[in-house]
Amino acid sequence: MMSERTTTDLRTLHHSALLYATPGEFADVAGQYVERARGAGEVPVVIAGGEATEALFDRLGTAGTEGVEFIDAAAWFTGPIEALGAFHEHARNDWWPRGPVRLLAEPVWTGRADRDVREWLRHEAVLNVVLAGTPTRLLCAYATSTLPTTLLRDAARTHPLLTDAGGTRDSPGYVEPARFSAECDAEPLVPPPLTAARKVFASGSLPMLREFLAYQALRHGLRDSYGFVLAVNEVATHVIREGGGHGAVWLWREGAELVCDVTDPNASPRDPFLGYFPPHAHRHAESRMWAVRRLCTLVEIRATRPGTRTRLRVRVP
Amino acid sequence: MAAARRGDRPVGAVRLGEHLCLGFGSEEERRAVVGRFVADGLDAGHKVVYLAQDDEPGAVLDALGGDALRRAEENGQFVVRPIVRAYVATDRFDPAETAALLGTEVDLATLQGYGGVRLTGDTAFSLLGWPNEQDGPGGVCRTAFAAPGERAVVLCPYDRRWFTDEQMTILRAGHDAAVRADDLYADRVLRISPTFTPPGLALTGAVDESTLPAVLDALARYAGRPGHFCLDLSGLEFCDLDGLRALLGAGEAGTRPDRQVVLRGLPEPLRAMARLAGWDTIGTALREEPAR
Numbered sequence: 001m002m003s004e005r006t007t008t009d010l011r012t013l014h015h016s017a018l019l020y021a022t023p024g025e026f027a028d029v030a031g032q033y034v035e036r037a038r039g040a041g042e043v044p045v046v047i048a049g050g051e052a053t054e055a056l057f058d059r060l061g062t063a064g065t066e067g068v069e070f071i072d073a074a075a076w077f078t079g080p081i082e083a084l085g086a087f088h089e090h091a092r093n094d095w096w097p098r099g100p101v102r103l104l105a106e107p108v109w110t111g112r113a114d115r116d117v118r119e120w121l122r123h124e125a126v127l128n129v130v131l132a133g134t135p136t137r138l139l140c141a142y143a144t145s146t147l148p149t150t151l152l153r154d155a156a157r158t159h160p161l162l163t164d165a166g167g168t169r170d171s172p173g174y175v176e177p178a179r180f181s182a183e184c185d186a187e188p189l190v191p192p193p194l195t196a197a198r199k200v201f202a203s204g205s206l207p208m209l210r211e212f213l214a215y216q217a218l219r220h221g222l223r224d225s226y227g228f229v230l231a232v233n234e235v236a237t238h239v240i241r242e243g244g245g246h247g248a249v250w251l252w253r254e255g256a257e258l259v260c261d262v263t264d265p266n267a268s269p270r271d272p273f274l275g276y277f278p279p280h281a282h283r284h285a286e287s288r289m290w291a292v293r294r295l296c297t298l299v300e301i302r303a304t305r306p307g308t309r310t311r312l313r314v315r316v317p
Numbered sequence: 318m319a320a321a322r323r324g325d326r327p328v329g330a331v332r333l334g335e336h337l338c339l340g341f342g343s344e345e346e347r348r349a350v351v352g353r354f355v356a357d358g359l360d361a362g363h364k365v366v367y368l369a370q371d372d373e374p375g376a377v378l379d380a381l382g383g384d385a386l387r388r389a390e391e392n393g394q395f396v397v398r399p400i401v402r403a404y405v406a407t408d409r410f411d412p413a414e415t416a417a418l419l420g421t422e423v424d425l426a427t428l429q430g431y432g433g434v435r436l437t438g439d440t441a442f443s444l445l446g447w448p449n450e451q452d453g454p455g456g457v458c459r460t461a462f463a464a465p466g467e468r469a470v471v472l473c474p475y476d477r478r479w480f481t482d483e484q485m486t487i488l489r490a491g492h493d494a495a496v497r498a499d500d501l502y503a504d505r506v507l508r509i510s511p512t513f514t515p516p517g518l519a520l521t522g523a524v525d526e527s528t529l530p531a532v533l534d535a536l537a538r539y540a541g542r543p544g545h546f547c548l549d550l551s552g553l554e555f556c557d558l559d560g561l562r563a564l565l566g567a568g569e570a571g572t573r574p575d576r577q578v579v580l581r582g583l584p585e586p587l588r589a590m591a592r593l594a595g596w597d598t599i600g601t602a603l604r605e606e607p608a609r
Contacts (some may be wrong), residue, residue: 291558
């Protein structure tokens with residue numbers, strides 16, 4: 001019988017990595033995990049790919065999967081902030097009112113660029129902070145047979161718990177989320193290409209900046225640029241109000257994405273989780289960065305010498 | 318019903334030599350615009366002639382209010398003339414005679430040393446003869462005041478609740494320009510204008526880092542007013558998150574039990590932003606759903 005670690009500290013998130021070698025092992029452990037929801041009065045949710053979902057169906061049968069909400073992983077894990085936003089919307093409106101959430105997730109790794117893998121790992125680390133204290137239990141499945149060793153090592157570093165057929169135990173390699181996030185930031189941003197369009201801004205010049213952004217966005221194929229312009233405008237506003245008072249933007253196209261750098265001559269105080277917490281009515285800076293992150297596919301904030309560089313990416317449909 | 322239009326001139330920007338109209342939708346709007354026209358005239362050293370329905374200046378002074386106006390009435394800079402005398406001294410309206418009367422007022426004011434004459438009044442003066450005029454409403458005004466001369470400016474108020482949009486268009490066309498209340502704020506980025514039906518503010522342009530202080534200032538000025546209050550946002554092309562937060566929270570400062578702030582015409586991208594920022598529930602302002 002698998003034992004489950006019971007945490008007495010409600011502020012620690014029950015967030016475990018299931019490192020499985022075979023589909024059978026996955027079905028055993030994940031099946032048990034989902035089954036436990038029934039007796040505990042929890043809300044079982046499975047966000048997984050087709051194969052994993054099928055394996056669970058085979059193991060649990062029609063009766064065993066009754067009341068279990070299945071969500072397609074590919075549709076869910078589109079971007080870290082999108083996924084986090086979707087989680088909060090579902091949890092607040094539907095799951096938490098019915099009981100604690102027991103979530104089984106199979107993150108998507110195949111076909112991801114290095115940068116995206118890094119951000120999804122950061123996402124795993126951030127969850128420990130953002131969801132701490134909420135009635136949430138997470139089990140994230142990692143296939144040891146197909147995923148690279150470095151990724152598996154980072155899974156153990158971003159999950160405070162590890163689960164296998166033998167049970168759940170503390171993850172010895174777990175590192176503090178802030179430290180993991182700082183490691184993610186150690187990789188420098190590639191400088192903008194020489195062809196990037198550039199414009200400086202300061203107080204009073206944001207109308208011109210927005211005109212420039214909308215024009216450049218259109219030139220790069222982004223027709224509905226309201227969200228993009230808004231996001232850059234917010235970062236620029238932050239630079240004017242809280243940062244060095246003036247800055248510059250660089251804008252270019254990279255594959256299917258429009259990329260925009262916003263520089264601030266001042267180093268902003270670094271809160272590694274800024275914009276990851278869902279907005280709270282009276283925390284302005286958080287609401288702003290949350291919205292900015294939601295408006296973009298990826299937002300990277302890096303300390304530069306001197307100052308701060310914020311890189312925003314949006315998809316060009 | 319057509320309210321103030323974008324092309325309309327703020328009443329603070331009128332010049333001598335013009336024949337202007339105001340289509341007002343409420344007595345409060347008439348008082349605000351005519352009151353400003355009169356006050357600006359007094360400040361500029363013009364003589365102000367007010368054509369009133371009654372012979373009694375007290376009613377006019379009460380309606381427009383202000384100590385400066387009372388002092389001006391006492392020293393003769395502000396004069397109230399009954400419409401009846403101005404128009405129909407001979408029991409029959411004669412445009413030529415009325416024009417001549419205006420000319421006399423101007424000559425007199427010039428002799429008295431005033432730099433110009435401002436003529437306005439109760440709505441009845443510009444409507445005399447309607448609806449019996451052959452060429453639509455405002456014919457009197459067109460014939461009597463169309464050319465006030467270099468030293469006079471005429472403002473004709475029309476109660477637009479009496480007219481169709483088409484008639485209002487004809488009325489406007491009979492004047493050099495239509496005027497509206499002065500903006501609370503206007504620069505190349507944002508314009509904040511008062512509205513009267515319903516009472517409130519209309520925002521046109523963009524709310525951002527540079528124009529937010531003007532928005533906060535305007536909201537604060539209106540915060541203590543009694544009664545419901547409408548923020549018309551249909552002309553808002555851009556609004557950043559701080560601005561959106563301020564608009565959603567409008568009415569929280571100085572909230573009164575008898576007061577509801579209504580956000581009208583919140584553009585769809587801003588609605589989406591409010592959802593993204595998690596602000597579906599902040600603020601006490603009532604968000605009108607767009608008509609479908």
